[in-house]
Amino acid sequence: MDSYYVNKNAQANGDHQVHKYGCSYxxxxxxxxxxxxxxxxxxxxxxxxxxxxxxxxxxxxxxACHTS
Structure with missing residues (x-):
């Protein structure tokens, strides 16, 4: 199991990116x-x-969940 977070700030295209804990981004x-x-x-x-x-x-x- 991994910890996941969502960026409260949307990207330029409106997406809120979901990150696994430890991601450099x-x-x-x-x-x-x-x-x-x-x-x-x-x-x-x-x-x-x-x-x-x-x-x-x-x-x-x-x-695997990146679509745009």
Whole structure:
């Protein structure tokens, strides 16, 4: 299980990126929201979409969930 976070600040395309703890692109503490412990990025993105409907996996740490 890994800890996942969502960036509170949207990217230029409107996506809120979901990151695994330890990612070099993990936002500063003030700019991220803890999503919980998940065994895969798909469940973490699903959780993020409850608050940020336009969420997407980070290209670097959650590539299997990166769609745009």
């Amino acid at each position: 993990l936002p500063e503490e003030a700019n991220r929201e803890y999503l919980g412990e998940f065994s895969n990025c798909h469940d973490a993105v699903k959780e993020a979409k409850k608050t940020y409907p336009q969420s997407n996996g980070c290209y670097y740490c959650s590539n």
